[in-house]
Amino acid sequence: MSNVTYDFSGQVALVSGAAAGLGLATAKAFAASGAKVALVDIDEGALQAAVKGLREEGREVLGICCDVSDDRQVKEMVEKTVKTFGRLDAAYNNAGIVPRATDFTEILQSDYDRLMAVNLKGVWSAMKYELLQMESQGSGTIVNCSSLAGLVGGYGRPGYHAAKHGVVGLTRSVGMEYAARGIRVNAVCPGTMVTPQVMRMSESNDLDLELVEKSVPIKRMGRAEEIADAVLWLCSSGSTYVIGQALAVDGGYTTQ
Template structure:
């Protein structure tokens, strides 16, 4: 019960890594404030958490709209009077295409979601945390914040930007009690990963087998890293991106 009575906000909570994190924080006694674009999935998750004795509320949230993100933070403050932990998980991969074939619509969609969304979230989360003496923010970046990857230029650029935001905020607020870190997942079994490979099971299998770990990771394995970075166990950790990639970058 490491997070008992801690107020935890999660964006992109309706599926994948966000959903896994919400369930884990709930098991450890957190008071959850969940946001996602998909209302039905988000409300179902809240019902499941409450049925298991947990505490959770949900608000439809499009992180490309600053007003939505502000409203989600205000929901935490109105329900609980504080914000202790934020996991900025919402993100998209965008359309796969060679660099010269990318278009402005795809670029804008990816950057608005992955960069502006994290920027707006951090801005309002930090303001809330300063009111109650500090907190911990964990951003979901990607192994793509450390390396390039063919045919995903806007996505890779967006995740490099997330690490830039993470490091800058970490430096600005460490002495005011707020730690800011990121998780950098690699090949993780999520709906997003399914879309990236577009049903090409053979290519996906070949890529996975070439990883040093010889397998893909799970959303729950990413969640364990999020829990660590959000906890007092990581009290001297800020401004870092924790790779959860099965050794991909170490090759």
């Protein structure tokens, strides 16, 4: 677990894809740092379990079931957060899906469209409504979840790489546009982390974890808490001059 501490007392954070993995670790970190947190996920059962666990720890949290590919649901997600907690200070747009590795010519249009709807349009939609609220307040921070796949190419998942490159492009452009309005927008680009999703990929032989570890300079996979640390730093007063950046948290993979 992280030894880094931040103070988000009196602030409100929203985290999508918060029922497990990177999102849950980040929601926990925000809550432990004093923030009121809206946890958002499409998996209602897992979401309610996560909310219950945090409430048992005395955290002030809200669970919102939402499909981020649906613009109406995303609008309601932000409205419910503000209605419940009064404002929105920080958002981590983390919800995403990872397709099974396949040859480029075998990708189905329906799968490609769904991938883009969640991983790219979902970020666009979330930012739109988060920015409207933050601009009315005069301040706020947004961190989008891209990936090392948003910084380099790769085999087997070209649509995923395209979507994550798109997230970086959105982040840089919107970061420039809103910097003078008191709102900071950045992205975090995780490497291969130890998460339930990655473990499922390994179990289905869609990912070779031994090969992953050998390919990373630090020679290990990352922990979800290491992404949470990066997100909280990007949302904190310690990064007030950081605008439109795509921060690689990947054990050195993209430095090679």
